[in-house]
Amino acid sequence: LIEVETVDGIKEIAMERVEALLKQAGDVSSIRPELADRYVRLAWKIKTRYNLRLSRGIKRKFCRKCFSYWRLGVSCRVRVKSGKVVVTCLRCGETFRTPMPKNGPEKR
Ligand SMILES: [Zn+2]
Numbered sequence: 001l002i003e004v005e006t007v008d009g010i011k012e013i014a015m016e017r018v019e020a021l022l023k024q025a026g027d028v029s030s031i032r033p034e035l036a037d038r039y040v041r042l043a044w045k046i047k048t049r050y051n052l053r054l055s056r057g058i059k060r061k062f063c064r065k066c067f068s069y070w071r072l073g074v075s076c077r078v079r080v081k082s083g084k085v086v087v088t089c090l091r092c093g094e095t096f097r098t099p100m101p102k103n104g105p106e107k108r
Pocket residue numbers: 063064065066067068089090091092093094
């Protein structure tokens with residue numbers, strides 16, 4: 001157990017936990033999508049509890065409405081429309097618009 005005294009320190013650890021959960025979600029998403037969704041919910045719980053600000057990259061990994069982990073072409077669809085990236089969740093149908101990243105579309 002690590003003792004943390006500052007709020008920033010706690011947030012930093014919480015953020016690491018969120019990132020780890022989303023990474024795990026990505027790892028299992030192809031074989032156990034329902035487990036991936038559970039990781040996403042857990043990550044979101046931590047995010048809201050500590051009032052964390054998620055980076056844009058993290059925000060594009062899952063649906064903030066139904067909390068399904070997004071797999072391109074499987075549970076989400078990405079379109080670029082007039083300079084904006086539009087992500088459609090194929091699970092609940094919600095669309096999310098984010099400004100196009102300055103350095104071009106993200107590639108893995
Ligand atoms: Zn959704």
